[in-house]
Amino acid sequence: MWRAYFASPSQRGVKPFIWSGSQAPDAPSPGITPGNEDTYNPTNSSTRVFDSAFLKLDSDKALEVAQKHGGDKILQKNPDNPIVYVLNWDGVTNELIWRVIYGDSPEDAKLRVAVNASNGEFLRVEK
Numbered sequence: 001m002w003r004a005y006f007a008s009p010s011q012r013g014v015k016p017f018i019w020s021g022s023q024a025p026d027a028p029s030p031g032i033t034p035g036n037e038d039t040y041n042p043t044n045s046s047t048r049v050f051d052s053a054f055l056k057l058d059s060d061k062a063l064e065v066a067q068k069h070g071g072d073k074i075l076q077k078n079p080d081n082p083i084v085y086v087l088n089w090d091g092v093t094n095e096l097i098w099r100v101i102y103g104d105s106p107e108d109a110k111l112r113v114a115v116n117a118s119n120g121e122f123l124r125v126e127k
Helices: 059-077
Strands: 002-010 013-020 029-034 083-088 095-102 113-118 122-126
Touching: 059 083, 059 095, 059 113, 059 122, 095 122
Parallel strands: none
Antiparallel strands: 002 013, 013 029, 083 095, 095 113, 113 122
């Protein structure tokens, strides 16, 4: 399942979309489901937009990098450990970053690995 938000600074709007390929009972229906448009404020630091041209590395490649930095050990112990991917713009470093999260959420994660989404470079293990 993927959730993405597309923003238009000129129209001051943001609209969420969910893509699901899962048949699980608690998953959204397969396909793309649009959400309700909301107000977008470019000064709100929690809703940073980025140019999609920065996204050159898909989540499967970010996982390969994360596996080399501790993720492999977690999945050896528990192959069913959930993995969550979060894509964020870092305004301080001007980088698009994949966060590969080994757990249901960042708060209960066993491991969080940051990977540059433009070049695939390992950035850090996050605490």
